[in-house]
Amino acid sequence: xxxxxxxxxxxxxxxxxxxxxxxxxxxxxxxxxxxxxxxxxxxxxxxxxxxxxxxxxxxxxxxxxxxxxxxxxxxxxxxxxxxxxxxxxxxxxxxxxxxxxxxxxxxxxxxxxxxxxxxxxxxxxxxxxxxxxxxxxxxxxxxxxxxxxxxxxxxxxxxxxxxxxxxxxxxxxxxxxxxxxxxxxxxxxxxxxxxxxxxxxxxxxxxxxxxxxxxxxxxxxxxxxxxxxxxxxxxxxxxxxxxxxxxxxxxxxxxxxxxxxxxxxxxxxxxxx
Numbered sequence: 001x002x003x004x005x006x007x008x009x010x011x012x013x014x015x016x017x018x019x020x021x022x023x024x025x026x027x028x029x030x031x032x033x034x035x036x037x038x039x040x041x042x043x044x045x046x047x048x049x050x051x052x053x054x055x056x057x058x059x060x061x062x063x064x065x066x067x068x069x070x071x072x073x074x075x076x077x078x079x080x081x082x083x084x085x086x087x088x089x090x091x092x093x094x095x096x097x098x099x100x101x102x103x104x105x106x107x108x109x110x111x112x113x114x115x116x117x118x119x120x121x122x123x124x125x126x127x128x129x130x131x132x133x134x135x136x137x138x139x140x141x142x143x144x145x146x147x148x149x150x151x152x153x154x155x156x157x158x159x160x161x162x163x164x165x166x167x168x169x170x171x172x173x174x175x176x177x178x179x180x181x182x183x184x185x186x187x188x189x190x191x192x193x194x195x196x197x198x199x200x201x202x203x204x205x206x207x208x209x210x211x212x213x214x215x216x217x218x219x220x221x222x223x224x225x226x227x228x229x230x231x232x233x234x235x236x237x238x239x240x241x242x243x244x245x246x247x248x249x250x251x252x253x254x255x256x257x258x259x260x261x262x263x264x265x266x267x268x269x270x271x272x273x
Contacts, residue, residue: 017195017248018135021234023143024195027188028204029230030150033223034161034181036209043182045082046095047097047189050076052124052198053102053109054190060113066138069190076102077186081179088133103198126197126249139191148182153180158219196249204230207256214260214267233259 008014035041051073058068076098082093131139150157153259159167160177168174185205190202212225237252 004243005239008239013131014124014238014242016131017071018235018238020131020136020139020143020191021238022231023140023147024188024192025204025208025230025234026227027089027143027146027150027184028192028201029186029208029226030147030223031181031188032205032207032209032230033212033219033226034157035185035205036213037161038181040181040185040238041202041206041209042095043077044185044189046080046099046204047073047077047186048193048198048201049099050102051190051193053106055193056106056109060109064134065194066135066190069193070142070187073186073190074183077182078179081133081182121173124199125247125248126193126195126200139194142187142191146187149180149184155179155219157181162219196252197247200249200253203253203256204234207260208233210259211256211263214263215270229259229263 009018015208032041032044035043051069054064054069054072058065080094080098156167156172156177157180159170159172160174160181160270164174164178188205189201192204196204208226208230209222211229212222216222216225233255237255240246240255241248241251
């Protein structure tokens with residue numbers, strides 16, 4: 001096992017992927033708790049599909065993928081939240097409308113520019129080879145910014161997550177912090193898409209939070225446990241991916257599924273005791 005890990009870390013592209021993956025896993029886990037509790041968990045899936053469209057357009061125009069996708073997806077998060085607040089279109093309908101349209105546009109752009117080959121597969125399911133040095137620098141910078149903003153706004157995010165009405169009554173700008181959560185989630189989704197893919201990145205947001213909720217009962221406990229579970233599952237997944245020559249994103253999701261089942265069993269036993 002030690003020899004396998006040493007061999008894995010001897011490749012620079014895998015080291016880059018591990019660094020970015022750990023940071024994105026932390027961001028996803030922390031934000032995932034609030035998104036799941038606020039029933040916004042599907043926003044990650046919707047934003048990832050919008051990110052797919054943005055990445056496809058960037059690739060067709062030979063532009064830096066992340067530099068294009070980040071502002072597009074952040075803008076989409078802002079628009080989705082505004083649409084759901086206006087009540088003209090329900091939140092889930094707005095997400096479905098935007099995500100399906102973005103995927104259609106992305107597929108059309110790729111098919112016209114380079115054909116329906118590995119590009120679609122890599123964008124949909126991720127590729128560990130996709131992380132360039134520039135991507136890593138941008139991803140690390142944005143991930144640290146996301147973590148810092150979450151920590152600095154922890155108390156307000158906690159208040160908005162559990163009782164938005166009470167938080168508003170106490171003077172908290174709930175719209176501002178709802179938007180902050182959405183924007184941070186949008187950045188995290190784009191950063192993780194290069195490795196996990198558009199179809200699988202939302203699992204990094206949902207699985208760790210749901211897994212931790214099987215055992216933990218306090219917000220802080222769930223947040224801490226979710227962060228630990230997310231990072232460990234990612235590291236195990238990337239080792240399995242390398243050892244068995246499997247897609248990285250699918251391996252990480254499979255590990256998360258197994259851990260979720262284990263935590264569910266432990267939680268059931270604790271409730272009986």
